[in-house]
Amino acid sequence: MVYEAGAPFSCSSRHSMIDIVLFSLLGESMGSASSMLTQYDIEEVQEYCDHLFSQQEIVSLYERFCQLDRNAKGFISADEFLSVPEFAMNPLSQWLLKMVDGLNFKDFVAFLSTFSAKASAQHKIELIFKMYDSDCNGKVSFNDIMKVLRDLSGPFMSDDQREQVLIRVLKEAGYTKESYLTVDDFFKVFGNSNIKMEVEVPVD
Amino acid sequence: MDTAGMLKPSSSELDLDRPNIEDYLPSGSSINEPRGKLRLRDLLDISPTLTEAAGAIVDDTFTRCFKSNSPEPWNWNVYLFPLWCFGVLVRYFILFPARVIVLTLGWIIFLSTFIPVHSLLKGHDKLRKKLERVLVELMCSFFVASWTGVVRYHGPRPSIRPKQVYVANHTSMIDFIILEQMTAFAVIMQKHPGWVGLLQSTILESVGCIWFNRSEAKDREIVAKKLRDHVQGADNNPLLIFPEGTCVNNHYTVMFKKGAFELDCTVCPIAIKYNKIFVDAFWNSRKQSFTMHLLQLMTSWAVVCDVWYLEPQTLKPGETPIEFAERVRDMISVRAGLKKVPWDGYLKYARPSPKHREKKQQSFAESMLRRLEEK
Numbered sequence: 001m002v003y004e005a006g007a008p009f010s011c012s013s014r015h016s017m018i019d020i021v022l023f024s025l026l027g028e029s030m031g032s033a034s035s036m037l038t039q040y041d042i043e044e045v046q047e048y049c050d051h052l053f054s055q056q057e058i059v060s061l062y063e064r065f066c067q068l069d070r071n072a073k074g075f076i077s078a079d080e081f082l083s084v085p086e087f088a089m090n091p092l093s094q095w096l097l098k099m100v101d102g103l104n105f106k107d108f109v110a111f112l113s114t115f116s117a118k119a120s121a122q123h124k125i126e127l128i129f130k131m132y133d134s135d136c137n138g139k140v141s142f143n144d145i146m147k148v149l150r151d152l153s154g155p156f157m158s159d160d161q162r163e164q165v166l167i168r169v170l171k172e173a174g175y176t177k178e179s180y181l182t183v184d185d186f187f188k189v190f191g192n193s194n195i196k197m198e199v200e201v202p203v204d
Numbered sequence: 205m206d207t208a209g210m211l212k213p214s215s216s217e218l219d220l221d222r223p224n225i226e227d228y229l230p231s232g233s234s235i236n237e238p239r240g241k242l243r244l245r246d247l248l249d250i251s252p253t254l255t256e257a258a259g260a261i262v263d264d265t266f267t268r269c270f271k272s273n274s275p276e277p278w279n280w281n282v283y284l285f286p287l288w289c290f291g292v293l294v295r296y297f298i299l300f301p302a303r304v305i306v307l308t309l310g311w312i313i314f315l316s317t318f319i320p321v322h323s324l325l326k327g328h329d330k331l332r333k334k335l336e337r338v339l340v341e342l343m344c345s346f347f348v349a350s351w352t353g354v355v356r357y358h359g360p361r362p363s364i365r366p367k368q369v370y371v372a373n374h375t376s377m378i379d380f381i382i383l384e385q386m387t388a389f390a391v392i393m394q395k396h397p398g399w400v401g402l403l404q405s406t407i408l409e410s411v412g413c414i415w416f417n418r419s420e421a422k423d424r425e426i427v428a429k430k431l432r433d434h435v436q437g438a439d440n441n442p443l444l445i446f447p448e449g450t451c452v453n454n455h456y457t458v459m460f461k462k463g464a465f466e467l468d469c470t471v472c473p474i475a476i477k478y479n480k481i482f483v484d485a486f487w488n489s490r491k492q493s494f495t496m497h498l499l500q501l502m503t504s505w506a507v508v509c510d511v512w513y514l515e516p517q518t519l520k521p522g523e524t525p526i527e528f529a530e531r532v533r534d535m536i537s538v539r540a541g542l543k544k545v546p547w548d549g550y551l552k553y554a555r556p557s558p559k560h561r562e563k564k565q566q567s568f569a570e571s572m573l574r575r576l577e578e579k
Contacts, residue, residue, distance in 0.1 A: 088262035154565030173244035197251040
């Protein structure tokens with residue numbers, strides 16, 4: 001379903017020999033892939049991501065999307081995400097992959113819009129919550145948090161140590177090992193404090 | 205991943221000299237280190253890690269190294285468009301056939317002299333070597349002429365001397381042709397399939413080129429030995445290594461493999477900068493075969509480039525080969541105006557190992573452990 005929706009935004013990059021000569025001519029005359037997005041496409045995507053990105057930014061993101069989607073399938077596979085070493089080296093890359101694997105262009109932009117400077121703190125906290133809520137049941141258990149902590153601290157801590165810290169910290173905030181945290185709990189925990197979660201889209 | 209793309213990455217690297225990426229990675233990642241007491245909020249706040257990941261999805265310096273730059277279209281108005289059309293006619297229907305003729309002539313002249321020289325002068329090794337060297341240089345000049353190569357060479361020409369290696373930044377296989385037309389270098393390269401491979405095993409053999417199969421571990425040892433033998437020989441052709449091990453788009457330099465810097469030789473850096481005014485000389489081996497790349501060059505107005513032969517460098521006392529490699533990389537990037545990135549070009553074909561994320565994990569673990577110690 002996701003895959004079908006990607007079709008109108010798939011980018012072309014595989015050609016036969018003759019095509020390449022023609023294409024290089026065309027490329028010389030038309031410029032980059034940006035010209036393949038019409039004003040309507042851009043507006044549609046913009047609406048889809050609540051206008052958190054400017055049109056310029058969407059064009060940039062589209063170029064990036066096509067670059068990552070090497071075989072022009074209309075979506076980016078896990079393998080292609082991992083071909084970016086900075087991403088592959090991220091401790092949470094496996095968790096993020098669950099959210100971004102196989103996204104078409106619109107959903108790709110929607111996912112990234114959370115990282116826009118214009119996105120609300122609530123939006124950002126919801127994303128963090130979703131990261132923890134791996135089974136998507138709307139609540140985060142002690143074990144859910146432990147799983148993420150395991151990836152964050154790697155081999156430098158034992159499970160025992162992690163557990164101790166988590167229990168202590170939960171207790172201080174008024175929760176126990178058995179409690180389930182909901183989104184609202186997350187809002188409460190994060191309070192009004194500033195979450196710095198902004199990524200700038202390079203526009204040239 | 206396409207297998208065709210994996211076979212083609214170009215010349216000159218050895219796996220045995222793969223440096224540790226850790227040595228290059230910038231320290232001090234942006235993982236949060238909460239001051240004072242660690243609270244639940246700090247523990248749950250994974251935003252810095254998420255931001256880094258999203259940042260890498262949106263843009264990253266590694267992929268930038270291998271991005272071809274599409275030419276800026278300039279035929280956007282009524283006056284320019286006919287001009288551009290005229291240019292297309294000239295380039296595809298006059299220049300291109302003329303260049304094909306030049307190249308064919310070049311091949312005929314080259315082969316008709318090379319084959320007799322190669323087979324008849326078996327007894328006179330010195331003379332044969334000299335003639336072959338001249339012929340290979342000539343053939344490369346024909347190649348350069350076939351894309352109207354406007355090359356400016358700066359600095360003293362390389363000379364034949366034992367115990368020296370030339371290292372250059374790498375943009376395309378045509379680097380090799382451009383350098384070869386001035387001096388017959390012996391180059392270390394990846395064994396290529398197709399007609400390039402045929403050239404390698406017949407003609408380039410005669411100038412002392414060394415090649416290997418990236419996938420064969422056995423090859424590496426043989427190559428390492430050949431390499432050492434080659435640099436010791438007094439009248440061997442000067443050795444040329446592209447220590448990046450892969451083609452980069454001439455805006456960035458990736459990490460240098462340290463192999464060339466461990467030979468106990470003088471290292472002579474060469475900086476190559478292409479002018480993109482007519483055509484992008486970067487060979488994107490994932491998208492294009494080398495033949496297509498040459499066709500693209502042959503249908504453009506000209507390939508404009510500068511080559512600088514820089515001052516020879518030696519290992520300073522107390523310097524590690526990696527530091528030495530970085531120093532030479534500095535010289536080349538400054539001269540050619542390239543940006544340095546802390547990536548290994550090999551990451552194009554392999555994933556970074558889980559070890560690489562340990563630095564980030566360590567700083568996070570430390571902040572958690574500190575909390576554990578507090579009573």
